[in-house]
Amino acid sequence: MSWHIDSWKDRPHAQEIAYDDADSVQSVVSKLRQLPPLVTSWEVERLKQHIAEAQEGKRFLLQGGDCAETLADCQPGIITNKLKILLQMSLVLVHAAKKPVVRVGRLAGQYAKPRSKATEERDGLSLPSYFGDLVNRPEFTAEARRADPRAMLDAYGHSALTLNFVRSLSAGGFADLHHPEYWDLAFLSRADLPLALREEYIQTSHRLSEALRFMEALGETTVDELTRVEFFTSHEGLNLHYESAQTRRVPRREGHYLLTTHLPWIGERTREIDGAHVEFFRGIQNVVGVKLGPKVDPKDAIRLFSRLNPENEAGKLVAITRMGAAHVQQSLAPLVDAVRNAGIRVLWVCDPMHGNTKSTNSGLKTRSFDDILFEIEQSFAVHHDSGTFLGGVHFELTGDDVTECIGGGLTEEDLDKNYASVCDPRLNYRQALEMAFRVGQWMGKRRK
Numbered sequence: 001m002s003w004h005i006d007s008w009k010d011r012p013h014a015q016e017i018a019y020d021d022a023d024s025v026q027s028v029v030s031k032l033r034q035l036p037p038l039v040t041s042w043e044v045e046r047l048k049q050h051i052a053e054a055q056e057g058k059r060f061l062l063q064g065g066d067c068a069e070t071l072a073d074c075q076p077g078i079i080t081n082k083l084k085i086l087l088q089m090s091l092v093l094v095h096a097a098k099k100p101v102v103r104v105g106r107l108a109g110q111y112a113k114p115r116s117k118a119t120e121e122r123d124g125l126s127l128p129s130y131f132g133d134l135v136n137r138p139e140f141t142a143e144a145r146r147a148d149p150r151a152m153l154d155a156y157g158h159s160a161l162t163l164n165f166v167r168s169l170s171a172g173g174f175a176d177l178h179h180p181e182y183w184d185l186a187f188l189s190r191a192d193l194p195l196a197l198r199e200e201y202i203q204t205s206h207r208l209s210e211a212l213r214f215m216e217a218l219g220e221t222t223v224d225e226l227t228r229v230e231f232f233t234s235h236e237g238l239n240l241h242y243e244s245a246q247t248r249r250v251p252r253r254e255g256h257y258l259l260t261t262h263l264p265w266i267g268e269r270t271r272e273i274d275g276a277h278v279e280f281f282r283g284i285q286n287v288v289g290v291k292l293g294p295k296v297d298p299k300d301a302i303r304l305f306s307r308l309n310p311e312n313e314a315g316k317l318v319a320i321t322r323m324g325a326a327h328v329q330q331s332l333a334p335l336v337d338a339v340r341n342a343g344i345r346v347l348w349v350c351d352p353m354h355g356n357t358k359s360t361n362s363g364l365k366t367r368s369f370d371d372i373l374f375e376i377e378q379s380f381a382v383h384h385d386s387g388t389f390l391g392g393v394h395f396e397l398t399g400d401d402v403t404e405c406i407g408g409g410l411t412e413e414d415l416d417k418n419y420a421s422v423c424d425p426r427l428n429y430r431q432a433l434e435m436a437f438r439v440g441q442w443m444g445k446r447r448k
């Protein structure tokens with residue numbers, strides 16, 4: 001069946017947004033079609049090339065950022081901190097993996113959220129759930145929860161502002177972040193860290209410092225290279241009105257490019273083979289991510305990958321598994337085996353967050369640092385046993401000092417101190433940096 005920019009509209013649409021004003025949606029979409037793209041096709045192709053190399057084991061992917069970005073958090077300090085933690089984690093992973101790391105933020109557009117329930121009840125009142133700032137607002141009022149088409153323009157604008165700042169920082173303003181002596185390594189003084197582990201971290205950060213200083217000492221051109229950092233963006237392509245409005249042909253290239261982001265992904269809740277999202281994403285040239293949870297039938301995954309990438313093009317697909325610490329062994333192995341046997345090219349990435357969400361007695365969503373780490377370690381092991389390899393990790397994190405996940409220095413009692421997420425719990429700066437060190441340590445051990 002032939003694909004066109006609106007062919008998704010004829011398909012069953014999971015998580016469909018209940019807009020009550022079709023004319024207003026149409027006028028926003030028309031406006032978005034005229035506005036400049038947020039990213040370019042050559043950046044999209046460059047990322048595809050990087051992902052193709054990652055599929056050959058030559059690069060490792062680090063993807064991370066908020067569960068739900070908000071317009072209110074479009075602030076220089078918050079954005080810088082997010083970039084800083086991603087960059088620092090990537091350096092730890094470069095050191096551990098001994099290969100370049102592709103850095104992809106969940107940012108500059110991660111504004112749409114699928115939800116478990118379409119409505120939320122409070123004190124007998126039922127309102128639509130909050131679906132992210134691209135759709136409605138988190139306050140619990142009928143007005144705030146109405147799906148507002150104009151939110152797409154606000155989100156587009158804030159994505160552009162974020163991206164503009166990210167591009168400037170990446171182009172040179174980040175030089176001193178390369179120096180681990182400026183990192184906040186306060187987690188190293190935690191009493192519950194075994195001494196040997198602490199020493200290993202300190203040594204790693206010294207080695208990193210030395211390596212970076214050595215590269216700088218090599219001369220001006222390398223300094224220049226070193227201060228320029230390559231970042232790509234990603235978000236869940238949930239709102240197809242928005243995504244299709246920024247999808248277009250570009251001169252001298254084949255096909256359509258989605259230009260709101262470099263790497264859109266299809267969520268666990270919207271990956272029905274005959275559904276609207278798969279229909280839309282099969283028609284674009286970008287690298288596409290697909291989330292896969294513990295209930296996935298390997299045969300369905302193969303059908304899905306073939307639909308999205310019928311030519312088995314290199315660099316096209318990123319399979320982001322999010323099984324949960326309790327299920328990873330049993331659910332990941334058959335999936336990986338089936339995809340490998342079918343000869344399908346994907347980059348395997350572990351999202352150790354979404355299968356590990358729990359609620360506290362007081363109703364806060366949280367995740368345990370140990371579960372997150374365990375799922376990554378198990379994923380490395382499953383891939384190793386299957387003769388494939390884990391090519392990346394995907395985190396919900398922030399560069400700020402929030403208290404949303406337990407472990408890595410925080411207990412359940414700490415969660416109230418600064419629980420700031422509007423959706424899922426994120427690793428904070430220290431937890432994220434420690435996670436990178438732990439993952440790096442695991443990589444080092446496996447290599448030996």
Ligand SMILES: O=C[C@H](O)[C@H](O)COP(=O)(O)O
Pocket residue numbers: 067113114115116117354423424
């Ligand atoms: O980020 C993922 C989903 O949007 C999120 O986990 C859904 O959360 P909910 O179960 O509170 O709706």
Ligand SMILES: C=C(OP(=O)(O)O)C(=O)O
Pocket residue numbers: 067114236266267268269291292322354
């Ligand atoms: C919605 C998300 O994940 P999943 O689709 O895996 O549940 C997410 O990444 O925030």
Ligand SMILES: [Mn+2]
Pocket residue numbers: 067068354396423424
């Ligand atoms: Mn999430």
